[in-house]
Amino acid sequence: MTAQALAGALADDVRRKVFAAIVLGGTDAPAVAARAGLPTRQVVTALRRLVDAGLVTGGDGDLRVDTDHLREAARTPSAPHPAGDATDRVLRTFVRADRLVGLPAQRGRRRVVLAHVARSFEPGVRYPEREVDEVLRRWCEDGGTDHVALRRYLVDEQLMAREQGVYWRIGG
Template sequence: MTAQALAGALADDVRRQVFAAIVLGAADATVVADRTGLPTRQVVTALRRLVEAGVIADAGGDLRVDVDRFREAARTPAPDPAAEEPADRVLRTFLRDGVVVRLPAQRGRRRVLLAHVVVAFEPGVRYPERAVDEILRRWCDGGGSDHVTLRRHLVDEQLLAREQGIYWRIGP
């Protein structure tokens, strides 16, 4: 577990309340619900997420803080931002869980992002526009861009070629 994963697991108010109740001795979901005053459904959902994140250990219904995971996170050195590759920094900034959150305004950064997206297309394969749109929608689902804009930028940057509604990847 990284410090970032730990912070993400405890970023939600309900999960923090559930975590605090367990730290203070609540050993099962019913006791957590009683102590926090939260609905049982919210408690169960928060517990599931905390267990998945590795913050809480569930030993057959007996809840406890996974202290070993916290020690591991404390001992793991934070990544050095200066050592990070510029392309990785661009992707970390503009992609979240495989979705484009927004397109970079700077052409160089946008090119890095588009070069990452274009690998979704096999070299040498011809795609009808409908198939291209379907692939690009996955990159835009819930993000800050739309598939049409993304498609236009891929063509403008000569990463995809287009002729009579048929697209193909240019280069390797």
Template structure:
């Protein structure tokens, strides 16, 4: 996790409250809801997003802060290169050295990121078997910002790749 991903995960007030409750000892969704006065849905969403971001580990009844992830984010002091990649703020936030550090929750931002991945990974008009698509997407997932299956699904959903009979093609 990078410092940017950490900041993004804690940018929402509800997630900060959920995280604070877990830091202060809440180990279940019920305890978090009781301590934060948030609705159960907001608590579960917050726990899910914090877990995806690598800040929280465990399942309901065994929630804990992932202290190693926090330490790693504190040690990661690489400067942000404004030229990387292409000066786009969405790409600067979610891509480091051609590796995803997270996926935007907002669809518009996610589409910008996915279009960048599609353009960098697949040639227009070339047909790819599923294995080749997976191999092209795996390097993007090296930092744990997502997984190749999720990326493949989003690329199809956003119609940046087409799929017919197990063969993929950049749209």
């Protein structure tokens, strides 16, 4: 998480109130809504964004600030990115520390993310499904994306091929 991502996640008044309510002990959506004085629907939307940004972790009933992630972000200098590169912008939005924070709904953006993930595999090397699943599970940790869906997208987008339980990356 960069300082810019942190600022972006907390730039919205509702998300700031929700984050503060969690800091003050709210552990589920109704408790956070009561503490923040907000409708539950707004809280749920804000929670989703805060989780995606890596500021909040846990499920409903176990919400908490992800202090480890915040400490790591404080210690990690931000790498400069060219402002106009659309590919970099998509990757900064959906990939953090070699983990997917989500998959874009828009096909073009999703393909950018999938091509990035596909580089985890050497072109021409054949991988049993078990190995592919291990690599993709790491990409999906804490991101809400299913590794099986990710594998299917890689094949559907012709970034990987599959035959009799063996997968390989297509192209360079």
